[in-house]
Amino acid sequence: MSLLAVSNLTKCYRRGDKTIAAVDDVSFHIDPGETLALAGPSGSGKSTIARLVLRLIEPDDGRIDFEGSDFLALSGAALRARRARLQMVFQDPLAAFNPRATVARVLDDPLRVHGIASRAERPRRIAALLERVGLIADLAPRAIHEISGGQRQRVAIARAIATKPSLIVLDEAASALDVSVRGEILKLLLDLQRQEKIAYLFISHDLGVIRSVAHRVILLDAGRIAENGDAQTVIDAPQSAIGKALVAAAPRLNRTLMRLASAGLD
Amino acid sequence: MTTLASIRDLTVTYRRDSNEVAALRSVSLDIANGERLAIIGESGSGKSTLALAIAGLLPGSSRIGGRIDWFLPSSPPSGAKAPPSVLPDISPSRGEIGSSPAGPLSASLAMGESGDKGVISPLEGEMSGRTEGGLVRREVRKSSLKQSYIPRLGRDIGFVFQDPSASLDPVMTIGKQIAEVARTHLGLTWSQSYARAKSLIERVRLPDPDSALRAFPHQLSGGQKQRVAIAAAIAAGPKLLIADEATSALDTIVQAEIVALIRRLVTEDGMTLLFISHDIALAAELAERIAVFRHGQLVELGMTAQIVGAPAQHYTRALLDAHIGLDTRPLLDRAGLHA
Ligand SMILES: Nc1ncnc2c1ncn2[C@@H]1O[C@H](COP(=O)(O)OP(=O)(O)OP(=O)(O)O)[C@@H](O)[C@H]1O
Ligand SMILES: Nc1ncnc2c1ncn2[C@@H]1O[C@H](COP(=O)(O)OP(=O)(O)O)[C@@H](O)[C@H]1O
Ligand SMILES: [Mg+2]
Ligand SMILES: [Mg+2]
Secondary structure, eight states: OOOOEEEEEEEEEEEEEEEEEEEEEEEEOOTTEEEEEEEOOOOOOHHHHHHHHHHHOOSSSEEEEEEEEEEOOOHHHHHHHHHHEEEEEHHHHHHHHTSSHHHHHHHHHHHHHOOOSTTTTTHHHHHHHHHHTOOOOGGGGSSGGGGGGHHEEEEHHHHHTOOSSSSEEEEEETTTTHHHHHHHHHHHHHHHHHHHHHEEEEEEOHHHHHHHSSSSSEEEEETEEEEEEEEEHHHSSSHHHHHHHHHHSSSHHHHHHHHHHHHOOO | OEEEEEEEEEEEEEEEETTTEEEEEEEEEEEEOOEEEEEETTTTTSSHHHHHHHTTOOOOTEEEEEEEEEOOTTTTTTTTTSSSSSBOOSGGGGGGGGGGOHHHHHHHHHHHHHTOOOOOOOGGGSEEEEEEEEEEEEEEEOOOEESSSSOBTTTTTEOSSOOHHHHTOOOOOHHHHHHHHHHHOOOOOOOOOOOHHHHHHTTTTOOHHHHHOOOOOOGGGGHHHHHHHHHHHHTTTSEEEEESSTTTTOOOOHHHHHHHHHHHHHHHOOOEEEEESSOHHHHHHHHSEEEEEEEEEEEEEEEHHHHHSOSSHHHHHHHHHHHOTSSSOSSOOSSSTOO
């Protein structure tokens, strides 16, 4: 059985006198421990799908099944309990956290809210979480705005895994990071996935990164699924018009090198 | 190949609270006439600081040292040979450039286009500021930067920022914003300036030029706004176009379109391009030479083929290795999932 099954999801927004289908009849599933990537041009509906799956916004139509239950029908304590299993990491962790909060505070919240560890036990848990994401425990008393962007994204991941989720939604979570740091964060995500069997809904505009870390990919165009399949297969040979345009637009170092080399021979 | 600008020992520090942050440390580099030069490096490496220093846009909290010799058509022809002592010292005391005595600078004043009332006015000495609808508001800054000539933003240098909204005036029509640059720097009448704005809108390929002239920025997409910002940047025919992460906020399809546009315009107008990016693959596609920055220093500068194919520095190699391209070996071990 799928971990997450999304059926006929639709979400419209009004703009002036027009209605725009930000997400238009979208269906997909994610298996346990699997990474499904969403790609597509700006405005194609990627973040709207993320927000719908997280129930930050409500759909106009469609159904979401998560861990075997009708996620949209849950409320109260049942919803809260299920929410612990579904976490998120966004592009800008500074925007997600109170910048004056300490690292310890940011990690203490989910442990407390979801009743995962007693007050006495929490400092040890926080230290273990920091270690799990490759940070030293000494970072705990530092304020969020006092640590680097890469460290902050590790803290965001530590917070996401604090509640032992089965699925993490990552919306451009590695996009704003320097390439050297980005590689480390991607390796950390894969490592966590291997060990804890976490599934990811991985949103990125970077097809190279998607091809590197995702099992499957969905290409979106104007709220609809344009193409869908094995990440490497789709990106190596896209069939849809938007897929071809996205791949053609991606800068390519090796192609440039070959062009320069052949120009040098003339 | 002739030199457009020769930068020597450029040092910039920012004052923040009571600390001094060194953003550029003794950077020396020559920008060749008509070349496409990329500046790459990770965030905080000093790329934007270099761009702002060249354009004279650094904030008042910064301190600049070093020297830039300009070889613009409007700059003094003998600028390079002038001994440093006669070069205008860009310090507060020399702010009144307009009244400075004879020297290389006055040659440039004499060569200023007629109709451009902007012989360098007393307000425009060694200053910084930000663009407002193509005009520059400047403030006086402490500086020991020596320049053979003070290039004028808009006239000599066109600047395109990452966020097109920040460089466009939200309550002014697109047509007026572009026309204003042409009018200010080229001394055209309003109707001549509007005609120029329209042809620029056509050149940057905005759909329906007539209605685009009357549109306001919020009515355009991010990519269209960036086209407008580029049109405004080149409206007065600058020799040097600086694009600082000009495509970084756009999706890849729009990014590729804007990069193609910049390449075409630079070639057609014989401009020199300073293309600033954190993306080495993108920089390599566009630039003939690449300069790699790290911690405020120039790590390596070379032809694109050499930087990408045979980097001399470990750091450049590390940047290349960290790049995840469409043909890089995946990080994901795909055997893992269903095992
Ligand atoms: N709160 C909202 N109100 C009105 N329209 C919205 C809202 N949120 C999203 N939209 C519209 O829905 C569409 C999809 O937006 P969405 O943010 O999901 O795109 P995206 O694929 O995440 O784009 P990007 O790559 O730029 O992040 C767009 O047309 C957007 O303008
Ligand atoms: N206005 C400013 N005030 C204080 N420090 C600044 C300012 N602008 C940049 N810096 C600092 O200068 C260094 C170089 O920054 P910048 O030139 O913006 O780098 P890049 O464009 O390569 O990311 C960084 O340490 C940055 O924090
Ligand atoms: Mg989005
Ligand atoms: Mg910058």
